[in-house]
Amino acid sequence: MVPHAILLDLDETLIDRTQSMAQYAARFHRDFVDHLAPIAVPTIAATILTADERGYRLRAALFADLLQQLPWRMPPAIERLHTHWEAWFPASSVARAGLYETLTALHAQGIRLGIVTNGVVRRQEPKIETLRIRPYLSTVVISEAVQVKKPDPRIFARALAEVCCAAPQAWFVGDHPINDVLGAAAAGCRPIWLRGIHPWPPDHPVPAWQIGALPELLALVQQERNTAT
Secondary structure, eight states, rough: OSSSSEESSBBBBBOOHHHHHHHHHHHHHHTTTBBSSSOHHHHHHHHHHHGGGGGGGGGGHHHHHHHSSBBBBOOOOOHHHHHHHHHTTTTGEEEEEEETHHHHHHHTTTTTTEEEEEEEEHHHHHHHHHTTTTEEEEEEEEEEHHHHOTHHHHHHHHHHHHHHHHGEEEEEESSSSSIIHHHHTTOOOEEEOOHHHHHHOSSOOOSSSSSSTTTTTHHHHHHHHHHOO
């Protein structure tokens, strides 16, 4: 069935976290250069990326790691690292390859688009603004705002209600096997796994619908149109 709506995860699905970290590392180096021994920006990026664990590390633990791992001459207070992250990491968001062409084509076909993301509003909203994708979106549902997180089916149901779409007529695209794929399936949507970020857990069947890059969504929609005719 051609989807009436496609809902998408934000971090690591629409945003390339590795490229975002590289951009943030350049800002980090610029702002802390007087506190650091000589170090290359790519080394800072790699250090932060490892400590970050793709966004699933507690922020306090991340900043504590940075104080340990980076070559500080004058270590800043951990609060300053936290403040810097809050101010600059969302603004460093880099779109995943093919994002704009994919959203443009889907939107032109009349498919309603939305984001369902875990996280806090003050971090997630600026990422969306940085990407400049708001005109494509019929809804943005952030877990903090609705007090429920993926993989709970209720957060998907909230987004579906906001795009006026029944679950069987919707697709959900995300990188995380549990939060995105199994969560969307439990909510009745067709889950599309963006592979290559998180390994698939061996205790669950591998999903039938997968993509390796966002533009592959267009081929899946066209495949469904061909089947329908």
